[in-house]
Amino acid sequence: MIPVKNNYQFEDMLDKHQLKKTAPRLRVLSMMYSKNTATSQPDLENVMHDIDRVTLYRILNVFEEKGIIHKVFDLDGTANYAVCHSDCEANHHHDEHVHFNCTVCKNVYCLNELSLPSITLPAGFKPESFTLYASGLCPKCDKKNSVK
Amino acid sequence: MIPVKNNYQFEDMLDKHQLKKTAPRLRVLSMMYSKNTATSQPDLENVMHDIDRVTLYRILNVFEEKGIIHKVFDLDGTANYAVCHSDCEANHHHDEHVHFNCTVCKNVYCLNELSLPSITLPAGFKPESFTLYASGLCPKCDKKNSVK
């Protein structure tokens, strides 16, 4: 589980990556760290009406470049962003974990605690990273389903 | 490896799914079966200038619904389509295989021959399907790289 962070820690994170500590960036960080699912740009737009769409777009881009967040696609192909492990560097992500796409609520969960089993590819392929996508029912939607 | 098919076999495929045997559909099928990498809509548009972009869009959609092709996203998030194994049914795909995204040529390879190692998810998650994405250098790009 990702440890909860306070505002000072978010400021430190921006500092570390030579990014100015601006209100929009701090709000985006705090929102992303408060959830255990990935966040899409529309998600952010729905909550932060006062921040320009283009600003959010650019914040997501720099955060990804700097290795603060990483991109995953949901079942519809929309980009979702989730906070990275501590060991991600700028432009070099190490997200060897499992992503779970819920077919009902469409949320994307990063199951960081699961490590991937190793796998051998056909001759010639030189893999640099792996991600396993599982899709199905997340705990919440499974519960709702069985109650009915 | 996917066996090469001829035009009669493509017609049979369309027949089997109650789709009319039209020229655009046959051309799309033949193109997708001639490659060992997934095909994006832009790929099709670049080759088939005379077919309307909406037609291609709709062909890809029905083919996916019918279980003839399945969708994978490349590293940029663009949808790519690849022909399915024989055991895919309409609206119920069984594509439990490995996808390889080349970071250089951006091609997506379906490594159908590889089966996925089983994995246990945290309590509560009810998975229905799995896909493993590997990214790195494909054989072609790796060769080009080492020659220099």
Next chain:
DNA sequence: ATATAAATGCAACAATATTTCATTTAGAAT
């Protein structure tokens, strides 16, 4: 040969991604 449902092409529209530029602001230098 004809009828009809399906498929296509075109135009229009919607949503999203991206660029440009003027204005504002964080943080460094004084």
Next chain:
DNA sequence: ATTCTAAATGAAATATTGTTGCATTTATAT
């Protein structure tokens, strides 16, 4: 504290992509 400057923001404009509606064409069943 004040000023300066590069970086970040917001607003408008443009580009690209996804989607729908409808008139016309075409495959195929009769």
